[in-house]
Amino acid sequence: MSLKSLTRDWQPMSFGFLDASAKREIRRTSLKAIAVPGCQIPYASREVPMARGWGTGGLQVSCTLITPRTRIKVIDQGADDSVNAASIRRFLARVSGAPTTMDTLEADLIQSRHRIPEEVLQDHQVLVLQVPNPEPLRPVEPNMSLARQMHADADYGRMWLQLYEQIVRSGRVMQGASYPSLVNGRYVMTPSPIPRWDVPKLHMARHLTLLSAGREKRLFAVPPFTRVEPLVFEDVPYRVEDHAGLSCARSGARGFFMNEIPQADGSSSYEISDSELGVKSIRQRDNETVTIGDTWYKNGEMAG
Template structure:
């Protein structure tokens, strides 16, 4: 007997990096999450070549859904060219052979950290959101066993109290990103740290949204045409960030969510957060024939 007889020939890694068992479990949990919108489903989060907290949950979902024909777009707080977005996009392409794109209209699978694209997504597209903390009750109930029971009983009184206290102290709801939202009239979820601007985009959307937290080992989903309602009082309406009157210094686009850039003289300039939409606007202004999709917002307002 020799060592060569005890070893197998070298083989490449599994398609899409994850083993078949991991993909099978994730598919089952995604189906459960779609069947019970907004409800967190536990799963055995696998190790991937990325630090926990940097998008491992979203990456595992993307690796499960991807195939060689899937056109992939990855964004990090709206930007396609950030280090995190570029690294994930390159990894997905390397282990799957899938083509990549930066155009929302061309993508089949969009993995995002903290933003929803400005252009309306179609029925055949899937949005995967990275979630650092999937538990909306954690600020009011740190004991997760009790929090699970509160979800089972639909006991969200403490969350309403937290919002009420913010109004008493500050005159308005101070919750910014991760605004708690009621899904399908039953479960309250955290829609990842997307800004308030993006939460209405999930309501009755045509596309499937999957939210995955690799570090916390939880996954939940918003199926197409599902109600997503931010928690608000009848006499204190939900308000998004007041960016409608801001203009992007690079592209000249107005009426969309902007990043604030402090200037040396103490003032602020603004740049559109959806970087590819800004690039398309610049190219269109230079005379190129660019295809734009319908946008969720028109001049800073979302049509009712």
């Protein structure tokens, strides 16, 4: 046996940017997270060519899962054409040679910041959510050691108290994005800064969702067909944003989550947050052949 036989030719970069050891660790961490839904699993977050807080956690998971045949979709606040989404999509394609797409129905791997697409994801698709703050207990317990113990004991009384105080003071739950949700009847998680509108999309979904926080070095998961239940009192039902009566000024689509765009005269217009669904709606309106998949919401109501 020679030394040369044990080594490989020098390469400028590993496939998918991360080295094999980093990928193995993230795969092991992902399997643990899937086995214990909602539980935060620590991992050694690596350096990637992106500043912390701009999606490094999601990028590491995507680099681990990607293959040359994986079709990639990257969105930021629902948009495929934002600077962050375009940069990440270009980077993933460059380090893997994988094809990219903006069509939710064609994607195998979807990396997202703060939104879940409006079209229903299928069982062959993986959703990777970027998470800036994975700890739902941080607002009520800033000491992370004590927060970990509270998770171990399933002690979420302070979170219930926080929701109760919001109702008493404001007449409703004021929690918007990152609404705390109980996963599989055991762990409370923060489902990334997605709006309340998107949280029901995780409940008993067919797809796998991986949530990764690179700065906090935590990864957790929602496996397919897993219960995800927002924390609510029995007599105060969970409510999503009231966008049912809003219409997209560009596409005319109704009943979906909208972005509010202030106008010069002080009024507001609205544009559908899922940019690709908006493009499809415009093409359909212009009598072009386009396929729009089933959507989670119908006329502003969660489909049965």
